Amino acid sequence: MQKYAPWKFWLIITVLVGSVMGSLPNIMTIPSWWPASLSQPMNLGLDLKGGIHLVVDVDIEKVIEQQVSDNINTIRRSLREEKIRYKKLGNDATQVSVVLKKPEQADKAARLLKKVMLGYEMAQPEADTITFTISETEAKEIKSYAIEQTIEVIRRRVDALGTTEPVIMRQGDRRVLVQIPGYEDSARAKLIIGQTAQLEFKLVDEKGDLDAAVAGRIPPGDMIAYFEDGRPILLKKRTELSGKDVAMARITIDSQSNQPAVSLKFNNQGGRKFDRLTKENVKKRFAILLEGKVQSAPVIQERISGGTAQITGAFTTKDAQNLAIVLRAGALPAPIKVVEERSIGPSLGQDSIDQGLNSIIYGFVAVLLFMLVYYRLFGLFANIALAFNIVLIAAAMSMIGATLTLPGIAGIVLTIGMAVDANVLIFERIREELNLGKTPLAAIDSGYDKAFSTIMDANITTLIAAIVLFQFGSGPIKGFAVTLSVGILASMFTAIVVTRAITYLAYRNKKKLKSLSI
């Protein structure tokens, strides 16, 4: 029999000890002196733990459009300073263009504007028209920033729900993944996360003709807005205060109506703005808009310098509570939309764990029995390796911080069935070699040798499928791919290296062996 290198035994013992230690945190509390790298239990996926899983889409085009339209002011100011007059100034989603009164000023205007329109590409002026297009790098930066901001805001909002360890991260180009383990109220989570929380204070235009405006003749600088019940109101377009000016928001009870309301405390800047707004407009009305809808339009009775205000409306206590949370967390830079949800209630998660464990245990026992009956002593060798394999998978999953999902459990179950394949290949080969008349020990050696390349080929191809699954799969499917890959690698080690060591230990001193229990 071929000599078995001593370093391989040491390797096996090291891996065995390491994987037993590494998998223990999953079933018991470990003492404090345990090595840190072996102290992590497996992460459970949301489908096992229960919780909310949302993917939201950020409307980044809107952010870019906003940015582009903001630059209209920049152009207006610069042209005014240089006394260049224009006929038209407008924008679409990615471009701003200005039409000058005097075409001969085009060169001068172009030179001037080029300096202030950073991040834009200027088209060659055509007679009196100059067009700026937002550059790709600029647009990309704005998008990135918008996504980062969205993540920040969502994080603050989710934190306010009082949950632990939420996962909020970018997914792909324009999406954000939100996972809130252990939280059940999917409706509330979606409500809190999804509100843009666009808060605006605008003055009411008392002099304008509301009926004419509704008919389409809106006075310049004005806009029409609607109450929740559909009544129109004519407002000044200019936003006096916005969500950015709010430092704190909390639920309160309106002293007059006894209804739930939200009280606002402005930050320094907001306080000053509100002070000036109320001082200059006593006896006039202003409107508080939320997401573009007018909540209330109170008359300013007197100057308010305290830096506080109150939003009243037809709120329930829950509404007011949610509103306070989103106002505190700040506005989203762009509207977002939930495009995918996979939320799991806690009882289903626990059921899945129980059922998953059951199928692992039953599958494991069935394979153990079958191997023992069919291959006898060598079946026992394979079973030892299989048990080792499961411990190794558990330890490896824990150490690399992989997440165990329900499909992941299915992956482990499948691995149990397929892990013995390598041993089946080897044992069948040994039987063949015996039938060819080789001595038992020679048969063992050549069985292992000849089966090796087959095992490699067979496992690598399965690994290819697992890697593709990992690349393309989402969430739980990824979990399946991970356990399948880990399982394949672990089984190659246990089925080839470990069983070889066991057979060596069992037969090394039996030179006159007549037959094998296989």
Next chain:
Amino acid sequence: MQLIRPDININFLAKRKIALSFSAVMLLVSLALIGFKGLNLGIDFTGGTLVEVRFEKAVPAAYIRAAITPAGYGNAVIQEFGSPEEILIRVQNQEGVEASTISTAILDGLTETFGADEVEMRRVEFVGPQVGEELKSSGMWAVIYTLGGILIYVMVRFKLRFALGADAALLHDIIIVVGVFSALQLEFSLSVVAALLTVLGYSLNDTIVVFDRIRENFADNKQKKKPEDEVSVCNASINQTLSRTLMTSITTLLVVFSLYFFGGEVIHNFAFALLVGIAVGTYSSIFIASPIMLSLEGKFEMSEEELKELEARP
């Protein structure tokens, strides 16, 4: 214990015409089913909302429908899920409705009618129309990339006609499993695609083992004084690996049965796809892969040098 006698010599390849015709019929039936009857696509691919709830005690579907009708979802699909207390409610995406709030409306309707203590939210899944499209195409690409990756690997390790034989067998397996899902109108979801890819890996595993033996025997055969023809070498190879093929199928089926019976309702279809796939995959690696590979004989013939090179490989 031995199920297969060591000296077994079934002439599998003599029956290859029958096997290939049988498979051709199965493929045609599957494709016809997929084409005409279609698949019962889950919300992963169609988009839509799925709500799973558990009632304290079983409630007739008509009552459930009545409870969600005021919210506008009277046309929802309502079905039992594993036990009479557990109910799945499925709604398609609708134009103009903020789709992510459908589940909220349904759950509200249920708790209002039956009381919050009687109804428990088990699962909410919602897939927007665009995400559904994306999942559909990424699922398709996953299958294509896997087939491509396998083709390349087998081509490098073996030869092109082996790779084509392997891929033909795999395609055969996938189409039949999908055909079975169409025939039984079982829900075809993302996890079923995962099962398909696993079947690919598994079936290929089987095929590779046979091919590996064929390659080995081809090399041995060349050194004999009176070389046998390719068909009998292949047939011998299939017979030599038959015991292993069946053994591994049995152990794998044992665990997949365990998944199917004890793994719970959520992965039922996943386990079922594996069951069918492993059965078909075992069949195809015996009856499809090698015959196809052989039928390409001459088209991608191995030259003397190639054979020498093959012998040199590990």
